[in-house]
Amino acid sequence: MHIDDAALHFDPRFEDPQELRRITRRGFFRRLIGGTAAGAALLSFGSNAFGAAAPPLNSLGRGATPDDERYWELVAGQFLIRKGLTYMNTGTRGPSPRSVHMAQIEAMVGIDSDYSGYTENAYNKDYRAELRNKMAAFLGVKTTEVAFTNNTTEGMVFGTFGPDLKRGDEIIYTNHDHSGGAHPILLRAAREGLAVKVIDLSDRKFHPPKSPDDLLKAFETAITPKTKLLSFCHINYTDGGVLPVKDICAMARAKGVLTLVDGAQTPGMMALDLHDLGCDMYAGPSHKWMMASMYTGFFYVREGIQDRVWPTLYAGLVNGKNMYGREPAGDDANFYKKETPGLARFELRGSSHYPARVSIGASLDFHNHLTREAVEARDRYLAQRLHKGLRAIDGVDLYTSDDPRLGCAIVAFTVKGVPTKTVNDLLWDRHVIYIRKVTHPEIGWDVNRASMHLMVTVRQVDTLIGAIQEIATQKPS
Numbered sequence: 001m002h003i004d005d006a007a008l009h010f011d012p013r014f015e016d017p018q019e020l021r022r023i024t025r026r027g028f029f030r031r032l033i034g035g036t037a038a039g040a041a042l043l044s045f046g047s048n049a050f051g052a053a054a055p056p057l058n059s060l061g062r063g064a065t066p067d068d069e070r071y072w073e074l075v076a077g078q079f080l081i082r083k084g085l086t087y088m089n090t091g092t093r094g095p096s097p098r099s100v101h102m103a104q105i106e107a108m109v110g111i112d113s114d115y116s117g118y119t120e121n122a123y124n125k126d127y128r129a130e131l132r133n134k135m136a137a138f139l140g141v142k143t144t145e146v147a148f149t150n151n152t153t154e155g156m157v158f159g160t161f162g163p164d165l166k167r168g169d170e171i172i173y174t175n176h177d178h179s180g181g182a183h184p185i186l187l188r189a190a191r192e193g194l195a196v197k198v199i200d201l202s203d204r205k206f207h208p209p210k211s212p213d214d215l216l217k218a219f220e221t222a223i224t225p226k227t228k229l230l231s232f233c234h235i236n237y238t239d240g241g242v243l244p245v246k247d248i249c250a251m252a253r254a255k256g257v258l259t260l261v262d263g264a265q266t267p268g269m270m271a272l273d274l275h276d277l278g279c280d281m282y283a284g285p286s287h288k289w290m291m292a293s294m295y296t297g298f299f300y301v302r303e304g305i306q307d308r309v310w311p312t313l314y315a316g317l318v319n320g321k322n323m324y325g326r327e328p329a330g331d332d333a334n335f336y337k338k339e340t341p342g343l344a345r346f347e348l349r350g351s352s353h354y355p356a357r358v359s360i361g362a363s364l365d366f367h368n369h370l371t372r373e374a375v376e377a378r379d380r381y382l383a384q385r386l387h388k389g390l391r392a393i394d395g396v397d398l399y400t401s402d403d404p405r406l407g408c409a410i411v412a413f414t415v416k417g418v419p420t421k422t423v424n425d426l427l428w429d430r431h432v433i434y435i436r437k438v439t440h441p442e443i444g445w446d447v448n449r450a451s452m453h454l455m456v457t458v459r460q461v462d463t464l465i466g467a468i469q470e471i472a473t474q475k476p477s
């Protein structure tokens, strides 16, 4: 690995357990939160205690054009990613920018230093209501239509197990879905005697398809009178393909079929308007393209069908009554009516991780500051540049479309004659570029996959293209 450890962004004291204990004992974190000069410096986004000097986020303008490299390099400088490392795997994990990272740390310090003060003055009712407002606005939904979850998979489980179904009813998914969406379907079907149909997208003609209609047709022909639930990805994690969600959902609704969309790869990459998409249910993470902390996500159910979706992991009121057989009164009543309205009942499952929720708020601020539209345009710009560069290389196969209706910020490719693992290993060994591969021999799938998000610069994209050119020429095995 060609990394100069001295150039790591982290304060080396944090890597030395003894030193860490010593500064913690000295009340370091108390001072950090107490607003001393040192603490303030550490908490400010531009501090270099946790990273190289970077301008504060709010000093950057809003809505820059996608090719304004000077601006986007400053945005890329907001991340803690260590110097020399090119990170191109937001599809798995979107590392938090400094403001999000620090908001989470601040919440942890608040909880452990003064829990009652923190929950009264910082993480209080007003903060939580505002957080829900921001999340709803980000998704284009009502506040009563969204619940916070811990990841995409939880939402997919809720959406799969929530609706009443009877023996013989059919659920459909595709073989390019993620196991987080497909396995819950198989579990429910095995337990309740439901039928399952898998739409076969393994044919090369779907990667990429010529037109969104090719995908729509594959979905339409799969539906039968038995079909009650259709579960599929907004963006495939396998090839980065964007599905025609709006058309598929309209088609399904006309046939009386509920739709559950796996949005693991979309929020924070594409500006979303779930009402416009017209899906019944949508599950997503906040820990990927939104770049909040790990273990964050959301679940949406449109207003019109909420009474058809049972919460499955739930410890709230049943038929409006509490464990004493009473309707709640006083603070309890307020909590249920005002704090967990509509879909938020899906959050009634014990204590949550406040710092993670706080990181969602900070990540929404981060995106809203840059603007969702500018972020999507930048991601597309980087992906288009990568796409064009790879297309020009003899011996590279692309599986993602550059048609904006069919692709966005994930690019899947292979180098003829070079195993995907070798490609990834060489990118890492020679250039410290981190991408992933997606391999499913059961459906003949084995590709390299690069994610283009805000921590990536044009220079890094060009280095990747050059590195792939080199590999394609040398053809190492």
Ligand SMILES: Cc1ncc(COP(=O)(O)O)c(C=O)c1O
Pocket: 091, 092, 150, 151, 152, 153, 154, 177, 178, 180, 181, 233, 235, 236, 237, 262, 264, 265, 284, 285, 297
């Ligand atoms: C399409 C898709 N669905 C579901 C998941 C699982 O997401 P999570 O870890 O948020 O549950 C992933 C993770 O990469 C994914 O790409």
